[in-house]
Amino acid sequence: MPKKKKKIKKSEKIKAKKNILLKKAKNKQKQKKEASEKSINSNQDEKPEIKKVKKQPSEKRQYNVKDFVVYPKHGVGKITAVEKANIGQIEIQFYKIYIDKEKLTLTVPINQQVNLRPISSINQINKCVSILKTKPKIKRTMWSRRAQEYDQKINSGKIYELAEVVKDLNKNTDIIADQSYSERQLFEKAYDRLKSEFEAVLKISQEDVQKKMNKALGRSQNLEDN
Numbered sequence: 001m002p003k004k005k006k007k008i009k010k011s012e013k014i015k016a017k018k019n020i021l022l023k024k025a026k027n028k029q030k031q032k033k034e035a036s037e038k039s040i041n042s043n044q045d046e047k048p049e050i051k052k053v054k055k056q057p058s059e060k061r062q063y064n065v066k067d068f069v070v071y072p073k074h075g076v077g078k079i080t081a082v083e084k085a086n087i088g089q090i091e092i093q094f095y096k097i098y099i100d101k102e103k104l105t106l107t108v109p110i111n112q113q114v115n116l117r118p119i120s121s122i123n124q125i126n127k128c129v130s131i132l133k134t135k136p137k138i139k140r141t142m143w144s145r146r147a148q149e150y151d152q153k154i155n156s157g158k159i160y161e162l163a164e165v166v167k168d169l170n171k172n173t174d175i176i177a178d179q180s181y182s183e184r185q186l187f188e189k190a191y192d193r194l195k196s197e198f199e200a201v202l203k204i205s206q207e208d209v210q211k212k213m214n215k216a217l218g219r220s221q222n223l224e225d226n
Helices: 002-046 110-115 122-133 143-154 159-169 181-202 206-217 221-225
Strands: 068-071 075-087 090-099 104-109
Touching: 068 090, 075 181, 090 110, 104 110, 122 159, 122 181, 122 206, 143 159, 143 181, 159 181, 159 206, 181 206
Parallel strands: none
Antiparallel strands: 068 075, 075 090, 090 104
């Protein structure tokens, strides 16, 4: 009989140990879970508040009266006035821009001035002179297609593209047969636009600008007189 009691005691001890181990394991799991929940909550607490940023209005350059600007389809112009007008119940501000070459006055709303750009810098003018000195690109495509490309470049408002047209259509000869009427028209249009921007930036006379451009293009002075 006493042997049986010992056996019972041993089995009870083993069960007790197992229960203790299970409790410890459960406690550890519980502690881990609580710790992870705490860290998640703390991270959520630490997250900065995301504030909605109001959409900034698109920045518009402000021009003043007497400023020179470039309107792609017409070339260099001068701002003669900044005026207001009421259209319906909306007050609109706009620039009055005088294009001397075409004797034309443009009305450009300030909130639609995306096409306007300021006149070039001295560095950009110097880069244009370097472009004029390079060899013209000879393209073998049909003239109608090339003429369309040249016209698009002239009306792009980009001064480097304008200089490229002048350089590519330049003829160092006074023989009219060497240049078609349409070629000469496009050349003169590009040349005059570039010249007017040179004048506005360099603040020198038309004659001096012409000499500077012709020298870069390798054109003789008597060529322009003919």
